[in-house]
Amino acid sequence: MAKIALITGATSGIGEACAHLFAQQGYHLILLGRREHLLEKIAHHLVDKYAIEVKKIQADVTDKENINYVLETLPINWKNIDVLINNAGLSQGLDPIDKGDTDDWDRMIDTNIKGLLYVSKVISSWMVAAKKGHIVNIGSIAGKEVYANGNVYCATKHAVDAxxxxxxxxxxxxxxxxxxxxxxxxxxxxxxxxxxxxxxRAKKVYDGFDPLVAQDIAEAIWFAVSRPAHVNINDMLIMPTAQANGSLIKRD
Structure with missing residues (x-):
């Protein structure tokens, strides 16, 4: 059987871009995401275009019991996972700490830290048994430094870095x-x-400069995964040319 990659947050953005790139490289895919209609659409396209196999998992990484169930009940041949891409993550709000919404805080902590852990615990145990595997965790510049009003989001991505x-x-x-x-x-x-x-408001974030696109990050992930067995890319920080750090961007 071809190599298998499991991608969380696979229905859009970096996760979807990774699905296309890894399918192009001949990987069979386990696509995990919350939006069933998008999972169906992406899976159908990838199977048609690349003649690979795709297993769809409609689930939320924050639901510990369900994540354990849907992963543990995968057919045995789908548990031989070579690459796990922990991409599911989000930010909610952009408020100073005294005005933060605690529901937003919970959602970020539950998704960015606990969700990553729930998936990783199951998959890493299979990799340990197989004595092989590669886990790719999607962090952020917010995991390397803290910017104004980023407080809890930055904290969650610092946790991912740790x-x-x-x-x-x-x-x-x-x-x-x-x-x-x-x-x-x-x-x-x-x-x-x-x-x-x-x-x-979202569009204004990217006004006046060329941001990265999902394909840029997918290509970086593929570079890391495709290195020889004796090479590991520990850490990669990728910025738009117009961005110097977490808060300083040159806008035209």
Missing amino acids: LNKAMRIDLLPHGIKVTGIHPGAVETEFSIVRFKGDEG
Whole structure:
């Protein structure tokens, strides 16, 4: 059987771009996302275009019991996962700490940290048994520095950065690679989700400069995954040319 990649948050943005790129490289795919109609559409397209096999999982990574169930009940031949791309993540709101919405905080913590952990615990146990595998965690420039009003989102991505290092240590004896990919400004649904559907406000985030696009990050992930067995890309920080750090962007 061809190699298998499991991608969370696979229905849009970086996850969808990874699905296309890995399918092009001949991987069979497990696509995990919340929106069933988009999973169906993407899977149908990939199967038709690349003649690969796709397993669809409609689930929310924050639902621990369901995530355990849907992964553990995969057919045995689909559990031989070579690559896990922990892409599911989000930001909610952009408020100072004293005005933050605690429901937003919970959603970010549940998705960006706990959801990543729920999926990783199951898949890493299979990789340990197989003595092989590669886990790619999608972080952010927000996991390297903190910017104004980013407080809890930045905290969650700093946690992802710490987990990259911790997983690499814990999984080293088993020959499993761990890579952290940290994008700057990427124009996807990210800002629309952050601003809860306000497309006008989301669009302004990218006014006056060329942001990264999902394909840029998918190509970086593929570069890391496609290195020889003796090479691991520990950490990659990817920024638009116009962005110097988490908050400084040159706009025309």
